[in-house]
Amino acid sequence: MSEGMLELPQPAHWSPLRVVIAKPGLDGHDRGAKVIARALRDAGHQVVYTGLHRTPRQVVATVISENASLLGLSILSGAHLTIVDEVVRLLDEHYLDHVRLLVGGIIPVRDTRELLASGVDALYTSGTPVTEVVEAVNQYAAEG
Numbered sequence: 001m002s003e004g005m006l007e008l009p010q011p012a013h014w015s016p017l018r019v020v021i022a023k024p025g026l027d028g029h030d031r032g033a034k035v036i037a038r039a040l041r042d043a044g045h046q047v048v049y050t051g052l053h054r055t056p057r058q059v060v061a062t063v064i065s066e067n068a069s070l071l072g073l074s075i076l077s078g079a080h081l082t083i084v085d086e087v088v089r090l091l092d093e094h095y096l097d098h099v100r101l102l103v104g105g106i107i108p109v110r111d112t113r114e115l116l117a118s119g120v121d122a123l124y125t126s127g128t129p130v131t132e133v134v135e136a137v138n139q140y141a142a143e144g
Contacts, residue, residue: 017141018068022050022059024083025075032104032126033074039130040137056086063091063099070140075105081114088119100140104128 021037023030030052037049048066050059063071071091075083084103091099103115104124112123121140124133 014138014142016045017070017137018066019045019047019070019072019137020050020059020063020066020068021047021072021074022054022062023052023074024054024056024059024087025077025079026053027075027077027079027105028052029076030074032076033072035130036072036074036104036133039134043134043138045137045141056083056090059087060090060094060096063096064094068099070100070102070137072102072104075103075107078106080105080107081111084115084118084120091119102133102136104133 019040021033021040023033033049037047041047048062048068050062054062059071059073062068071087073083073087080103088101091097091101100121101119102122102124103120105126107115107123107125115123122136
């Protein structure tokens with residue numbers, strides 16, 4: 001194990017997921033997304049990071065082309081409701097309801113219920129330990 005890698009137990013019957021980590025919208029701060037992408041890769045998952053300033057259509061196209069089973073959106077711009085609505089619509093349009101959707105970033109408490117009701121599987125706000133995200137993704141992997 002290389003220096004700085006997270007050592008987390010993997011659940012029984014675990015197999016790695018194909019994961020897309022995306023930075024949709026105009027937000028230019030991607031350190032958190034890169035940290036999560038690296039941690040998931042270190043945990044054994046196959047991770048594609050889309051880079052900055054992607055549209056919801058580009059994000060979903062990447063999910064399709066990579067045959068991903070999990071999509072992580074990092075949104076710090078305050079446009080989370082609009083972006084998530086469009087991503088969920090596009091996932092539904094392409095019959096990708098099996099794709100787990102995680103959203104991280106600056107999410108006001110008042111918006112969490114709406115995001116979860118729209119189809120987001122989990123929300124992670126600033127300050128969430130990276131290990132918490134990795135453990136959740138590992139659990140998704142164990143569930144199939």
